[in-house]
Amino acid sequence: MAMINQLGVTQLDSLLYFAKMHMLLFSQEWKLTGLYPNHRSFLGWDEADLDNFRFDTSFLEPNSLSLPAFLGQFHQKNHVVKNYYWIDVSGQIQGPFETYFRLKKESGLVQTAMAFVKISSQNNKPEVKPEEKHKLFLAESIPGLIHNVFGPLGTISGRIEILKNKYPQYREFDELLKMTQRIQQSLKNVSYKVTNERQSQPVYVDVNDFLKEELIFLQSDLFFRNQVVRNVKYQQNLPRAYTFYSSLSGILGEFYLFFRKFVYEDQEYQLQVESFSEQNKIGFYFNFLGNFQIPADLELRFPFDLRGDFRQVAQQKLDGLDESFLSHCLSKNKGTLEISVRKDMMTLRFLFPAQKI
Incomplete structure (x- = not known):
């Protein structure tokens, strides 16, 4: 490929290491012909596995694509950037990983293809922005906060109920009771949501x-x-x-x-x-x-x-x-x-x- 010839393998490897990316080269028949950086596996695939990597089962199938549908994503361009799933060497689906595909064509036919795949340990997990992380710490304290509020609020509500029955002429107790019930309902709603969302099963x-x-x-x-x-x-x-x-x-x-x-x-x-x-x-x-x-x-x-x-x-x-x-x-x-x-x-x-x- 032109990029390899221009950069040289050593410089290309350094660039890919720096960018935390892998480069895969494919032939006209969509056979995997090269993996870079050298001496670094891609989802467990290495140079010894090139012949075992099949583009249809290792890439198209996990993305629910046929080859024509995949090529249709290029929309008459020679490149596309999307999040794709890949099959690792053990047969498990990994990703999605941000992938840049570039095609080299002659007379409208694909001659070779190149894929740059960005992989990190967090890539297949929702990412939390640093400025948002404090909200996670606040959220962790919500169950304890609800528990601490429910007890005193129940006591207050009970006292208001007693006073309301003892002094029925004071309608202000009705308003206070309604307010405490609204607060209790809101707390129950948050408690229901938090309890269910914290379930790991x-x-x-x-x-x-x-x-x-x-x-x-x-x-x-x-x-x-x-x-x-x-x-x-x-x-x-x-x-x-x-x-x-x-x-x-x-x-x-x-x-x-x-x-x-x-x-x-x-x-x-x-x-x-x-x-x-x-x-x-x-x-x-x-x-x-x-x-x-x-x-x-x-x-x-x-x-x-x-x-x-x-x-x-x-x-x-x-x-x-x-x-x-x-x-x-x-x-x-x-x-x-x-x-x-x-x-x-x-x-x-x-x-x-x-x-x-």
Whole structure:
């Protein structure tokens, strides 16, 4: 390849080491012909394994692609940058990893291909920005904080109840009791959410209960509470799902943060929420209606969308949306999602298996 001839193997190896990348060379038949840096394996593959690496099973299949579909991603260009999954030498799916593919063509036919794959130990995990990390430390203290508040609040509520019964002529006790009950309800909502999200194993989830609790929690955002008019429709007798609660709330939370970036702070929005079932799957639907704007720091243009399972979502890019996190959530619940955005509408449709994973 021209790059190898220009840089020399030693300089190329140094560059790849510095960038924490691997370079893979493929022939016209999509056989792996070279791995760089030298003396460094790629997901366990090394020079001795070149003949065992198959482009179809080690790259195309984990990304749910055929060769024509993969080549179609280049859109008449000679390069593409996407997040892709790869199969390691033991046959396990790894990634997604940011990958730069470049094709060399003659007479419209691929002669050789080159892939730069960026791998780090954190690449397949949602990344937390340093300036956001303090929020994780605060979140860890929430269960203890709720416990510490519940006890004294229960005592206060009990004392108010006694005083109300003793002095029924003072209606102020009714107001105080209502206020303590509202606080207790808010704490119960946060406790429910935190308890379920901290579970490291799947739990049984009633989608309707999930939506009710999440809609209450979203009211902690004053914009949602005061400027979003909600119309909710629950399908009755839905089967429960056995899945990771945090993988459901993570998708909804990421979508809501995305929605907030596009709103006019002084305008009102309509929200339609529905739960539903399709064959052996269940899901929910969020549809925000109103006037949306694209922030100046996002390179987007109406309309745009994102859809698919965890592999497909990982390969797509919407500025302002954390596709890696969404892919992580989808890999946990085996679901598929659609996010579509127009000037007057923003929609999330999420579907996942009802049966035990």
